[in-house]
Amino acid sequence: MAPVTTATSREAAELKSELRGFREVQRLAYACAEAVAAQLRPGVTERTAARMQRDWLRERGVRDWFHLPFAWFGDRTAFVNFRVPLQFFPTHRALEPGMPFILDMAPVHQGFTADIGYSGCLGLNPVHDRLLADLEAHRDLILREVRERRSLREIYEDVDRLMVRQGYANRHRAYPFGVIAHKIDRVGARRWSPTLFGFGVRSLRGLASDALRGHRDGWSPLWSPYRFSDHPPTPGLWAVEPHLGFRGTGAKFEEILVVTDSADPRESAFWLDDDLPHVRRRQEERAA
Amino acid sequence: MSRGQRSGATGGEAVAGAGIAGARERRVRTGGIELCVAELGDPEQPTVLLVHGYPDSKEVWSEVARGLADRFHVVLYDVRGCGRSTAPRPLRGGFTLEKLTDDFLAVADAVSPDRPVHLVGHDWGSVQGWEFATVRRTEGRIASFTSMSGPSLDHFGHWIKKRMTRPTPRRAAQLLQQSAKSWYVGVLHTPVLPELAWKGPLGKHWPRVLERLEKMPAGDYPTASLPRDAAHGAWLYRDNVLPRLRRPRGDAYAHCPVQLITPTGDAFLSERLYDDLEEWAPQLVRRTLAAKHWVPRTRPDQLVSWIGAFVTAKEEGDPARRVVASGPHADRFGGQLVLVTGAASGIGRATAFAFAEAGARIIAVDRDAEGAARTADMSRLIGAPQAWAEVVDIADGTAMEKLADRVDADYGTVDVLVNNAGIGLAGPFLRTTTEDWKKVLDVNLWGVIHGCRVFGRRMADRGQGGHIVNTASAAAFLPSKMLPAYSTSKAAVLMLSECLRAELAGQGIGVTAMCPGLVDTAIANTAGSTGAPADEEKRRQEETGRKDPRRNYPPEKVADAILRAVVRNQAVVPVTPEARGARLLSRFAPRLLRTFARFERRV
Numbered sequence: 014m015a016p017v018t019t020a021t022s023r024e025a026a027e028l029k030s031e032l033r034g035f036r037e038v039q040r041l042a043y044a045c046a047e048a049v050a051a052q053l054r055p056g057v058t059e060r061t062a063a064r065m066q067r068d069w070l071r072e073r074g075v076r077d078w079f080h081l082p083f084a085w086f087g088d089r090t091a092f093v094n095f096r097v098p099l100q101f102f103p104t105h106r107a108l109e110p111g112m113p114f115i116l117d118m119a120p121v122h123q124g125f126t127a128d129i130g131y132s133g134c135l136g137l138n139p140v141h142d143r144l145l146a147d148l149e150a151h152r153d154l155i156l157r158e159v160r161e162r163r164s165l166r167e168i169y170e171d172v173d174r175l176m177v178r179q180g181y182a183n184r185h186r187a188y189p190f191g192v193i194a195h196k197i198d199r200v201g202a203r204r205w206s207p208t209l210f211g212f213g214v215r216s217l218r219g220l221a222s223d224a225l226r227g228h229r230d231g232w233s234p235l236w237s238p239y240r241f242s243d244h245p246p247t248p249g250l251w252a253v254e255p256h257l258g259f260r261g262t263g264a265k266f267e268e269i270l271v272v273t274d275s276a277d278p279r280e281s282a283f284w285l286d287d288d289l290p291h292v293r294r295r296q297e298e299r300a301a
Numbered sequence: 302m303s304r305g306q307r308s309g310a311t312g313g314e315a316v317a318g319a320g321i322a323g324a325r326e327r328r329v330r331t332g333g334i335e336l337c338v339a340e341l342g343d344p345e346q347p348t349v350l351l352v353h354g355y356p357d358s359k360e361v362w363s364e365v366a367r368g369l370a371d372r373f374h375v376v377l378y379d380v381r382g383c384g385r386s387t388a389p390r391p392l393r394g395g396f397t398l399e400k401l402t403d404d405f406l407a408v409a410d411a412v413s414p415d416r417p418v419h420l421v422g423h424d425w426g427s428v429q430g431w432e433f434a435t436v437r438r439t440e441g442r443i444a445s446f447t448s449m450s451g452p453s454l455d456h457f458g459h460w461i462k463k464r465m466t467r468p469t470p471r472r473a474a475q476l477l478q479q480s481a482k483s484w485y486v487g488v489l490h491t492p493v494l495p496e497l498a499w500k501g502p503l504g505k506h507w508p509r510v511l512e513r514l515e516k517m518p519a520g521d522y523p524t525a526s527l528p529r530d531a532a533h534g535a536w537l538y539r540d541n542v543l544p545r546l547r548r549p550r551g552d553a554y555a556h557c558p559v560q561l562i563t564p565t566g567d568a569f570l571s572e573r574l575y576d577d578l579e580e581w582a583p584q585l586v587r588r589t590l591a592a593k594h595w596v597p598r599t600r601p602d603q604l605v606s607w608i609g610a611f612v613t614a615k616e617e618g619d620p621a622r623r624v625v626a627s628g629p630h631a632d633r634f635g636g637q638l639v640l641v642t643g644a645a646s647g648i649g650r651a652t653a654f655a656f657a658e659a660g661a662r663i664i665a666v667d668r669d670a671e672g673a674a675r676t677a678d679m680s681r682l683i684g685a686p687q688a689w690a691e692v693v694d695i696a697d698g699t700a701m702e703k704l705a706d707r708v709d710a711d712y713g714t715v716d717v718l719v720n721n722a723g724i725g726l727a728g729p730f731l732r733t734t735t736e737d738w739k740k741v742l743d744v745n746l747w748g749v750i751h752g753c754r755v756f757g758r759r760m761a762d763r764g765q766g767g768h769i770v771n772t773a774s775a776a777a778f779l780p781s782k783m784l785p786a787y788s789t790s791k792a793a794v795l796m797l798s799e800c801l802r803a804e805l806a807g808q809g810i811g812v813t814a815m816c817p818g819l820v821d822t823a824i825a826n827t828a829g830s831t832g833a834p835a836d837e838e839k840r841r842q843e844e845t846g847r848k849d850p851r852r853n854y855p856p857e858k859v860a861d862a863i864l865r866a867v868v869r870n871q872a873v874v875p876v877t878p879e880a881r882g883a884r885l886l887s888r889f890a891p892r893l894l895r896t897f898a899r900f901e902r903r904v
Binding site for chain 1: 646650654658672675676679682683823853855857
């Protein structure tokens with residue numbers, strides 16, 4: 014018995030320090046999103062916004078990416094008329110007053126990965142406010158059902174149903190494989206970090222090897238509506254990104270959900286960090 | 302009351318018009334003639350000045366004036382030579398736009414000396430209105446201008462010139478089309494003949510002509526002064542048309558905000574006339590109305606609503622873009638009352654949203670109170686000026702009757718009715734119980750019958766047009782051994798719509814049957830299946846409810862098709878490609894469909 018306990022306590026300590034690393038890079042990414050969002054003005058294009066994010070993070074030591082920063086403005090936040098994946102990449106669409114925008118980036122910093130999505134809008138937009146408010150119900154739903162160890166596919170469908178009830182369209186369906194979440198992991202630092210179609214090659218390799226391993230054991234690092242996601246949540250870090258769309262306005266959040274194999278429901282799954290812009294916003298609204 | 306008014310009129314030399322009930326009349330002297338001016342409503346309110354066309358008198362506005370009078374100071378006058386105004390002597394040269402502008406200024410100064418007036422013109426009243434709104438000397442006297450069925454002669458002149466100098470096939474066609482509609486202008490230029498016709502047979506039969514061709518409701522209009530109005534009015538054409546069309550003014554830019562109301566069925570004016578109008582009127586607000594030429598008589602409620610909204614927006618200083626919603630077809634549905642059943646989810650909810658984006662007022666009806674309230678709530682967010690949720694089971698006839706009464710009393714007459722609510726039922730005929738049949742027919746067929754009956758009747762009674770959309774299904778013409786009850790109910794809805802369309806066509810009410818195919822909605826999830834135990838039913842529901850990602854036809858596209866169908870007044874609209882294919886096959890290869898029907902397939 015004794016060696017096992019020491020092993021688990023050492024693992025726990027290791028997990029703790031690891032989580033700290035992930036939390037730091039996630040905070041860094043959100044800080045970047047807030048900094049860039051504060052600089053957005055009418056006339057700024059998606060490409061400029063994406064470059065601003067990239068530069069901001071490079072200045073702070075980010076060298077590798079899970080994926081390069083994306084920026085979507087206006088009805089592109091709801092992926093209106095998206096048919097091919099190339100349309101996800103930043104365009105020359107310029108920001109206008111009242112337009113919603115989404116900044117989405119996944120930096121790798123000191124070997125830790127974060128993948129975040131930040132929704133905002135330039136000026137007043139009541140529809141966008143409502144979308145953000147309604148996203149919170151999804152954050153609660155996902156955590157609750159993961160703790161209940163429901164199958165990922167089932168949770169996906171429940172999120173879908175909630176969206177339909179709210180009157181929204183499910184826009185994460187537009188992502189590759191229609192995922193609402195995907196696993197992320199540590200990536201060793203190397204001098205050369207190439208990207209392929211906007212995705213870090215070494216992160217992709219990690220995801221692919223996970224997929225291969227998962228395929229043998231009956232799980233998948235992609236949380237999708239398909240049969241290969243019909244399994245209980247697997248321990249690890251999941252970047253969860255529910256994305257709502259409503260008639261040309263889209264909103265999402267993306268943050269890391271930690272899933273462990275602990276028997277205690279509260280320890281079995283939790284959001285990595287509760288001090289994020291969209292969570293704070295909700296607390297402020299509750300207070301007001 | 303009209304008799305009393307007539308006897309009270311002072312102008313003994315004129316054939317008296319009918320007058321407008323409750324109006325205060327006075328006479329304004331200008332340039333050697335006397336104009337008969339009628340006023341309604343509180344003079345403290347913003348002044349709305351209504352100018353009539355040809356061959357009309359101010360009584361053409363009676364319905365509109367009554368509708369506006371509770372909010373505005375409404376002023377009407379008989380144009381010189383018409384109604385109870387006197388005619389200039391000699392007639393030739395007495396009707397030039399310059400003199401008509403003098404008349405307008407005299408009336409405006411008499412009724413609203415300190416504040417600019419909101420001008421509304423129909424037909425020649427609008428032609429004059431364009432002149433008033435574009436000449437320098439009226440600047441500051443006009444707060445806004447609502448134009449219907451009357452282009453500026455200067456703009457018209459430029460329009461013709463542009464098409465004559467570079468006649469591309471399309472432009473030539475537009476020219477030909479408009480000249481075919483303008484034949485009567487040529488006739489009016491002949492000497493004496495028009496006067497003789499109007500004072501003779503044409504004047505006698507004109508009311509019947511209007512009733513027959515223009516679908517104008519019978520009543521107190523046209524007035525007894527018609528032959529004289531029409532005979533004098535011919536000089537409007539003779540004095541103005543040729544000179545202006547030959548040498549249109551180059552500076553005819555509107556100096557006030559303009560709202561353009563275009564009737565789509567106008568027999569005299571092509572919609573294309575207004576194509577380049579933004580060039581002349583920068584803050585143009587466009588509205589489209591499915592009606593014929595005489596909209597002040599046939600669609601007074603709609604005009605009251607649009608004029609009221611425009612005038613109010615201008616008084617409050619709203620920028621022009623706020624008057625019209627942002628969505629497609631906002632010109633057509635702005636301010637209209639749209640009732641959608643089954644609006645808590647799926648196609649119904651998407652339809653409510655699409656109409657809301659077009660600026661319509663929404664009534665979301667559903668059994669699901671929470672869902673209906675949510676639809677109404679979101680509708681307000683995206684552009685509906687008002688939206689309400691009503692919880693009603695459409696299968697319940699008395700409840701529907703009560704709903705219609707409540708809607709009539711609280712919100713007004715429904716302009717567009719969308720009978721969309723429906724339920725699914727899968728399973729072979731021999732396993733379908735009587736209760737199953739009753740359930741499906743009650744909602745899918747009786748719901749539509751009740752909707753059409755209670756709201757259709759009120760629509761027809763109002764006599765100002767409208768539209769009914771019934772959601773049928775591709776299953777209506779697609780036999781299948783898996784969906785006998787559902788398909789039967791939908792086939793009935795399809796035929797009901799076609800019959801109703803024939804019946805209501807004469808009253809300007811269109812009826813459309815929508816036939817969406819497989820659409821991504823909850824109907825498959827909530828569909829029952831016959832003779833299956835509850836857990837088996839649940840399993841099947843989950844199976845069918847699990848969306849096929851390759852067949853992901855969104856309800857929003859069906860909603861867009863519904864709006865388009867109303868605008869175009871289409872009869873039967875298959876929406877998805879498979880629905881279109883099925884309809885083609887059902888007409889040209891029914892045996893093939895019968896063969897398919899024997900296969901078991903997923904619902």
